[in-house]
Amino acid sequence: MSFLSLVVKNPFRNKTRSALAIVGIAIGIMVIVALGMVTGGLKSSTQSTLKAGAAEITALQTGSNSFGSGGTLNESLVNDLLSTNGVKDTAGILRATNTSSSASSLGSNSSQSSFGPGGSISITGIDSGKLSLVGIDNVNGSAFNNGSTDEIIIGKTFAQDQNLTVGNTINLYGKDFKITGTFETGSFITDAGIYMPLSTLQNLTSNDNKISAILVKVTDNANVTTVSQNIESSYPNQLTTTTAEATAGRINQGLGFIDTASWAISLLAIFIGAVGVINTMIMSVYERTREIGVLKAVGWTDKRILGMILGESIVLTLIAFVVGTIIAVVGVEILLTYSPSVSGIIKPSFALDIFARAFLVAFLVGVIGGLYPAYRASRLSPTEALRYE
């Protein structure tokens, strides 16, 4: 039998005690992994709103809320803005919401939609040629025709949530719309929405020639901040700009907080886990005092005894890592499967660094928790250990 198999075998001698230590550490690992998967997913979602091709600047009516809904701006501004220095392209969008009561007849799914805050669906009107400015580069199927009055495309999350696909129809504002395509941008907000021709939405919501926001794409060499300041100074008291970067920055700041919290939890887990492991391993060494005396009598070096106890401690925490990770992954998946409203917002991340971090935590707990008991075992006097009853 190799030394390694001996080390792996030993923690199973006292199964209850080892299991308790493993459960304690596994809970910590589970929290670290689950939080990491969720925040990681949110991060990549905000990151994808910053992707190339999409508009860098959103201009809104000064004084309107940050999301911008309803027709608050005159459509003519869309062309006016093109003459501003550094602006490459612009698109006017109209945002509207349709409540779930009228959307309950949606799709083939008989269950009541619980989608989005307050059960409302976000509908955006945009020129089909400008879809790339909201980050929609590829449409699965085809985009709507600008002149049509009954064509829409829908985001992947919305499609999955409502069990809809290309060719289905859904009822909005009392009218049937045909789904000509679906898309996926990676942004959880965009992917949960419906897009249709601007003029159609303007008609339906009585917002003729009115838009909610203007999306601005800057020229390749232009500085986004400079361009957005140019726009604001050209239209004082009329347009207020936000940059995608700033928005993402704000979201990331919030996520950064969760990140810090998750590190704090990791540290706490290391601490609590290490205390548990120290306790478990000291008990184990104490019980095996005579045995350690025998190992010394047959010629084992102090280093080997230290290595054995330390190894056993690391084996415990690595089992906890595996158990905790599996529970976290399965738990997050179950949560998403049985709660579509959550799955619309969260796409869990399986990034390697999340698991690497949890592994590091587990390993550190093993080393820190095992070091002292291992040292004690290695320093036992052989005669004292052999006399131990």
Add this chain to the structure above:
Amino acid sequence: MNNTENVIEIKNLKKSYDHGNIKALNGIDLTVKKGEFISIMGPSGAGKSTLLNMIGALDTADEGIIKVAGIDLMKTKKLNQFRSQEIGFVFQMHNLIPNLSVIENVEIPMYETNANSSEMRERALELLKSVNLEKKIEQKPTKLSGGERQRVAIARALVNHPSIILADEPTGSLDSKTGEVILNLLKELHTQENVTLVMVTHEPYVGNMAERLVTVLDGKCKTDEKLR
């Protein structure tokens, strides 16, 4: 005296415990020839176990001379290497590791050698055959009788080809019939493997099976007689 012939040389060896209040060894002298089988007897507390522990380098003496297998134990720093290569212990209690199988227990001392897993297994099996336990190699020690456990302990003691077997009351926890089997086995293997055997015992009939009988009293050698 020929040094190569004497595997143990002890002169005026002293060891005290409890800040000098207990003189466990009080100037003991003992010389053992290579391949000899000697038994050590004496009343409880006389220092017999302490003497064995000194020979096996489980503890260090306070003063005196102790050379075992050519190594000066008062000077060497590599005590574990010495124990691993030169000494095999058999204790009164078998001291086997309960979660390991019989053969794994016998392999334990070989981790400090260069042997790989299959060499370890091969050697352990060889010894378990010579103690008639080849049918129980995968058993856990808890399933064995006292005599069988002690046979495993003997196999473990011999596995690294030691020059000396130190047995501290190896039959102490066995009934006399089983004790006799163990004793005969030790005697047989000592001849077969050409290893020196030093055995502590309380029972005169056991002590009388040796080639030489040393009695210890108050940390000193009292008598030393050749039996055969």
